[in-house]
Amino acid sequence: MNYKRISLVYAAVLILSAVFYIPDSAAAKQENGGILIIYSTLDGKELSDVKMLDLIAGHFSSRVTVKKDADVKRTDLTEKKHIIYYGQTKRKLNKQLVSQISACKTPVIAIGYNAGQFSQFSGLSLTSKDSVYQVRSTSEKSEASLESGLKVLDVSGLKGKALYTYTSADGKAHPFVWKTDKANVYIGLTNLLNNNLLVAKQLREAFGETTGNTLLYLRLEDISPMSDEKLLLQAGSYLHERNIPFILSVIPVYLNPKTGDKVYLSDKPKLVKTLRKLQDMGGSVVVHGYTHAYRYSETGEGFEFWDAEADQPITSQNAEDAPSLLKKEQDFPNEAAYNSYLKPFRKNEETYTRQKLTRAIEDLTAEGLYPLAFEAPHYTMSEHGYQITSQYFSSIIGQVQLSDETWKTSGTGPFVTKPAMLHGMTLYPETLGYVDASDPNPLGDVEDNISQMIDFEGGVAGAFYHPYLGMEYLPELIDQMERIPNSEWLDLKKTKQTVKTDKVVIHTNGDGTIQVKSKVNAVEEFFDHHQQSPLEKALWILSSVVLLFVAMFLSYTLYLRATLKKRIFKERKSRG
Structure with missing residues (x-):
């Protein structure tokens, strides 16, 4: 059997699938x-x-x-x-x-x-x-x-x-x-x-569409390297026991807001092991940003693809730079002049966004976690950002930002949709909200939204849950969601998805399996993303050289000991 030829055919199939990919939610509508x-x-x-x-x-x-x-x-x-x-x-x-x-x-x-x-x-x-x-x-x-x-x-x-x-x-x-x-x-x-x-x-x-089943989904939200793997496993195992496929919304890097230090998933082997186990138990991984932070805000709390401080799109490739406040279109004689002014800022936004998405996908893949979609931190991103994201992901989860003027307007419709503003991506909308433990009635808003979706019929009832809450509210949340009649749970693995970078192609064809073509090297990723300065890189090289010499010294020592033993044995034998 010619394994090389089979590998080439397999790679070609993946590439063609990515190029000609059409989400299953929209395929029937192409005619x-x-x-x-x-x-x-x-x-x-x-x-x-x-x-x-x-x-x-x-x-x-x-x-x-x-x-x-x-x-x-x-x-x-x-x-x-x-x-x-x-x-x-x-x-x-x-x-x-x-x-x-x-x-x-x-x-x-x-x-x-x-x-x-x-x-x-x-x-x-x-x-x-x-x-x-x-x-x-x-x-x-x-x-x-x-x-x-x-x-x-x-x-x-x-x-x-x-x-x-x-x-x-x-x-x-x-x-x-x-x-x-x-x-x-x-x-x-x-x-x-x-x-x-x-x-x-x-x-x-x-449009003459009949009412179909309501699609349910639940995200386990804001999973970062600092998450408690025991609470995460507990929540995922419970959903698995109830035969519910679920979404794992993962942030690959935790950013310490006080020191600026980063903690990577690769630094947390127990958490990675738990995530892999949950992936095997029905969980579908989605990228929830790279750090879920901008400048020195805390991971999970900060923004990442929108400058919330200036309330405008990202203008710098370096998140630590002071924001350049963008001028308004009315400050220019015409639209062409305004677009010319925006061009370098959009280039910076593109470079920044591509770097973040690439690292997130490749870091997760290096750990055996295969993302199938994207969720923007705090649902904030410019339309230019969505256009860039569409080159990496075929689908997006949650809600979307509805204005390039402010992050404070976000929302979603009640259906799975493929709107013009997402440049080819399919949106699986979040319509129910989340359990807010700080509220006197933590499930109050969710229950109200569930009632609306019951009246609507045939849409998407999507919610998210923070695993750090433990099991106090999760069973009730699931019970409430499942009271929606004629409903079924979304399994992202059983939809057609494509996620890709220059080094990775992740593809699902709808049968529940994930196909991965990856050139990512775990060691390479470690050095690419963990080092923050030339000095640190030099120290790592020096450490590697020292480690090599130590290894050589130990090997030589063991060799001498083995040689000495042989010589002693021969001498004893000759004396007989």
Whole structure:
């Protein structure tokens, strides 16, 4: 058998799998013509609400295009099967766009303002109404209560039927979601962050998707070299006993905020052994950053891919550098000048991000831990950062940052999705939150979110749990999650994933096995990542030389002893 030839074929298969990889959640959606989202915002920027719409739409097609109204061309519409228009602000749209959308033969979904300018919604009249706390689907008997007030646009003047209504103080029902006679849908909302489940339901109905099973997942969060391996093993073993696949969210390096010293996973063999055991017991490893820290913040508490102190993207390749406060676009004469100004900062961000992701993947692989996805620390990362990350990972876990202006706006839709903003990555959303032991009711928020996902049906109910909490809350959390009807647990190993660097290709094809092609050398990794200065490198070289001489001395000593014994034996024998 020609083993060399088999190895070459195996390597080629892995490389081709990485190049032509399509996540299983999106594979069935490739046959459609994609979705075009057209938006109108005050400054023309793709704001958080637009990104939320992208997150929701990405569930229904793996090919979503997002464009501001002024940039839409005729070919953009003809190439897409579904058109969604979102008007966050009132605006007189250009005649060409109005004509093009009005001529669409496929149904149009319109959200917010300006929809009355299209022929599909001719005669539409809107009245703004704030602080609506009770809404009702016309297909359901009872009203649904909302914790926070929902801003709606009261709809009138359309032919068709109401899909959602709210009740005013005088007891009258007022429609704010409407389906026309020709199956066009209007949604009277301008704030999509406040209740994305309602929008998701309407898109699911408009696209003709039936409600499937709810996907459950649980992450064991913030596992670093300083984690207690006994508590970690206890939590993982419990999940294994209940036949629940789980996610291990691992940070390869712990950063001491006081001294700047680093502790590596390779320094903690017992923890590594525990992680390998849990990986064999159904755990799927994901990269949760490299240090989960920026500058000298503590691992697990600090940010890593966003400068939280300046509240802006990473601007320096060295995390210890003082931040360069970025200028705003309004400080420049045009967009081209602004992009030219940002170019060196984006290059620094790219170098920094690539280094972190590469080291995280390769450090874990060197320890026999094979990451299958990525989770950004504190869910913070610029869209440029997501674009870079997509070259290393096919999937991302948790929530995502919805703005390049601030880290304080993050979120997710209720579905597995492949939105435009993630540049080809599939998102497995975290929708339930976590157990907060500092709260009087630690599972309170999780339980509320579970109730929402029960009402929604067929989404993703993802949560995370910190192993340092021990077993006090874990059984109840699992019990609460499993009360969601028609649910099943996510096993990342049984999905199609690809993680890669120049030295590593990790691939799953959906059958539960992990294929690894690695050129990582554990000793090489040790010297690459543990040494922090030329002096330390010199000391390690000197130590190695001394160790070599000691080994040679011991070998020579043993040789002399062996020679002496032989000589003594011969002399005794000759004397006989």
